Amino acid sequence: MHIPDGYLSPAxxxxxxxxxxxxxxxxxxxVERLMHSRTVPLLSVFAAFSFIVMMFNLPLPxxxxxxxxxxxxxxxxxxxxxxxxxxxxxxxIQALFFGDGxxxxxxxxxxxxxxxGSLAAYGVYRVAAGRAPLGSRRRVIAAACAGYxxxxxxxxxxxxxxxxQPLLFHDASxxxxxxxxxxxxxxxxxxxGHLTIAGMAELVVSAGVVAYLQRAEPSLLAxxxxxxxxxxxxxxxxxxxxxxxxxxxxxxxxxxxxLAAGSAWGEWAPEEFVSAxxxxxxxxxxxxxxxxxxxxxGLRRMAAFWTAPMPxxxxxxxxxxxxxxALSAMAGTGLIIxxxxxxxxxxGRRPG
Amino acid sequence: xxxxxxxxxASLLAASExxxxxxxxxxxAGALQRIDPRMKVAGLFALVIAAAAARHLATEAALFAxxxxxxxxxxxxxxxxxxWVWAPVLFFTGTIALxxxxxxxxxxxxxxxxxxxxxxxxxxxxxxxxxxxTAATFSALLVLTTPWPWVLKALRAFHCPAVLVAILxxxxxxxxxxxxxxxxxFESRKSRTVGALEPPERRRLAAAAAGVLLSKSLQLSGDVxxxxxxxxFRGEVYLLDDFRSRAADWCWLGGLAGLAAxxxxxxx
Numbered sequence: 125m126h127i128p129d130g131y132l133s134p135a136x137x138x139x140x141x142x143x144x145x146x147x148x149x150x151x152x153x154x155v156e157r158l159m160h161s162r163t164v165p166l167l168s169v170f171a172a173f174s175f176i177v178m179m180f181n182l183p184l185p186x187x188x189x190x191x192x193x194x195x196x197x198x199x200x201x202x203x204x205x206x207x208x209x210x211x212x213x214x215x216x217i218q219a220l221f222f223g224d225g226x227x228x229x230x231x232x233x234x235x236x237x238x239x240x241g242s243l244a245a246y247g248v249y250r251v252a253a254g255r256a257p258l259g260s261r262r263r264v265i266a267a268a269c270a271g272y273x274x275x276x277x278x279x280x281x282x283x284x285x286x287x288x289q290p291l292l293f294h295d296a297s298x299x300x301x302x303x304x305x306x307x308x309x310x311x312x313x314x315x316x317g318h319l320t321i322a323g324m325a326e327l328v329v330s331a332g333v334v335a336y337l338q339r340a341e342p343s344l345l346a347x348x349x350x351x352x353x354x355x356x357x358x359x360x361x362x363x364x365x366x367x368x369x370x371x372x373x374x375x376x377x378x379x380x381x382x383l384a385a386g387s388a389w390g391e392w393a394p395e396e397f398v399s400a401x402x403x404x405x406x407x408x409x410x411x412x413x414x415x416x417x418x419x420x421x422g423l424r425r426m427a428a429f430w431t432a433p434m435p436x437x438x439x440x441x442x443x444x445x446x447x448x449x450a451l452s453a454m455a456g457t458g459l460i461i462x463x464x465x466x467x468x469x470x471x472g473r474r475p476g
Numbered sequence: 477x478x479x480x481x482x483x484x485x486a487s488l489l490a491a492s493e494x495x496x497x498x499x500x501x502x503x504x505a506g507a508l509q510r511i512d513p514r515m516k517v518a519g520l521f522a523l524v525i526a527a528a529a530a531r532h533l534a535t536e537a538a539l540f541a542x543x544x545x546x547x548x549x550x551x552x553x554x555x556x557x558x559x560w561v562w563a564p565v566l567f568f569t570g571t572i573a574l575x576x577x578x579x580x581x582x583x584x585x586x587x588x589x590x591x592x593x594x595x596x597x598x599x600x601x602x603x604x605x606x607x608x609x610t611a612a613t614f615s616a617l618l619v620l621t622t623p624w625p626w627v628l629k630a631l632r633a634f635h636c637p638a639v640l641v642a643i644l645x646x647x648x649x650x651x652x653x654x655x656x657x658x659x660x661x662f663e664s665r666k667s668r669t670v671g672a673l674e675p676p677e678r679r680r681l682a683a684a685a686a687g688v689l690l691s692k693s694l695q696l697s698g699d700v701x702x703x704x705x706x707x708x709f710r711g712e713v714y715l716l717d718d719f720r721s722r723a724a725d726w727c728w729l730g731g732l733a734g735l736a737a738x739x740x741x742x743x744x
Binding site: 130134152161164165169175219222223227295298304309328329331332333335336 | 529561564565595618624637642647651658679680686687691696705
């Protein structure tokens with residue numbers, strides 16, 4: 125994804141430098157305000173770390189290997205603004221000293237990977253991790269999502285920049301002057317590699333590093349998890365109260381289902397194939413295709429196989445259909461909650 | 477198949493070898509090595525921009541020939557440049573440019589088995605490769621003939637913020653410190669590993685290595701910060717700008733900038 129010199133027109137490069145400049149400026153101001161004299165050593169060493177991690181050959185599922193940018197790790201540990209600067213510095217040194225990415229394309233590469241990547245990774249991680257405790261599995265999954273999404277969003281930006289070149293810059297005969305492929309080729313060509321190998325590399329390194337830090341140094345994850353310390357391990361009544369209220373309201377409203385006439389399409393009972401009124405309803409719901417004269421043999425056989433304790437959400441001991449619906453909703457919800465509690469209890473007892 | 481530890485070691489060693497060679501070349505008595513780094517940075521940046529902006533193959537060819545002459549005058553071996561710059565760029569850009577030969581619509585110049593190479597496709601692919609090779613060669617000339625601290629000092633002449641220059645300088649230094657740590661980590665792990673690792677184990681190892689390196693880096697950053705503070709650092713960055721330019725340096729700048737301007741305006 126490191127765009128070399130000559131792929132983007134000078135005008136595009138200038139525009140992307142201009143686009144990146146306000147982010148760099150804001151990031152530097154914010155980081156200096158937070159870190160004071162720590163800014164220089166922290167950014168320098170972290171940029172050096174990012175540079176080295178970019179060289180790691182990561183083993184991926186399927187037997188292949190890939191390189192990661194490490195942008196999600198930087199955004200999770202340092203926050204988005206310091207991550208923008210650290211990754212930008214690493215990209216500048218890659219371009220200037222090691223020739224990986226062009227000098228004229230530094231603005232574009234920093235915009236795509238450092239800026240878009242950091243902001244996307246931080247946003248996805250914060251949303252996906254929520255208020256989960258620092259050591260929770262949810263944070264590992266959130267880091268994996270952050271890595272995968274951020275690298276793919278960065279790749280999409282790069283693909284759009286490359287794909288716009290033949291549209292905007294071509295000679296009199298129509299031959300492209302810079303990157304030669306239009307959007308319809310550039311986007312799939314770039315995204316196939318990133319949705320598979322590069323995305324997987326970023327996913328592996330982001331999830332793996334966060335899982336490692338949870339065990340070894342959880343304090344490094346605390347900077348971007350301000351709510352994690354105060355969030356209790358189990359969800360409190362206050363946090364989940366709106367959900368419980370909504371669930372209760374839905375249970376009370378379940379008798380509304382009675383207002384709908386007839387059976388849902390495909391949920392017919394064998395006897396409905398015999399009743400004239402039901403047959404008319406089935407035909408009307410099936411594009412006026414007449415149902416068979418008798419219920420299919422397989423349907424009759426399987427229908428008799430199991431009789432539910434509360435058939436049609438109407439317990440046999442209740443006369444009121446509405447009350448039967450509400451009671452069925454409560455019983456169903458209760459059973460689901462019981463199953464989850466049982467699963468939680470079993471998984472909590474498992475050793476390791 | 478070579479294991480991922482070996483491949484990572486090879487990547488780290490290649491970067492280390494490149495940096496060592498660059499420093500060695502920068503110390504040689506060549507033409508570009510003698511120029512004031514500020515003039516060199518300005519002149520070669522102008523040529524990079526000219527290479528990236530040129531619209532004709534002949535212009536790119538002339539600029540590439542200039543780069544070859546400058547490399548020769550600076551005692552840089554073309555074989556080394558071919559290995560470090562031309563081959564990787566040709567591989568990467570060539571792979572990208574190849575489909576353009578048939579995908580770009582236009583007058584067919586060669587057809588075989590239902591696939592036609594078009595004239596605009598050939599022109600686009602050639603331009604892309606020529607532009608990428610020429611710009612990369614000029615960038616390499618700058619780095620291979622100038623010690624990195626001088627490149628950074630020269631950036632100050634272009635009003636690059638001092639704090640950015642300081643961070644770039646420190647980053648470069650700590651790249652080698654962390655590179656050595658990573659090399660040690662992988663080598664020690666390799667020496668303790670018997671047989672092949674299972675894929676999930678390899679992934680865990682790579683992620684743990686990155687995690688350990690991260691915590692070591694942050695520890696290092698804390699130590700460096702304390703060391704800087706104990707030497708009086710309070711957040712302000714001061715750099716010594718002690719370059720002196722001679723008439724010959726200005727002549728070089730004039731020559732390089734003139735070439736860049738000619739490349740931009742020249743229409744063959």
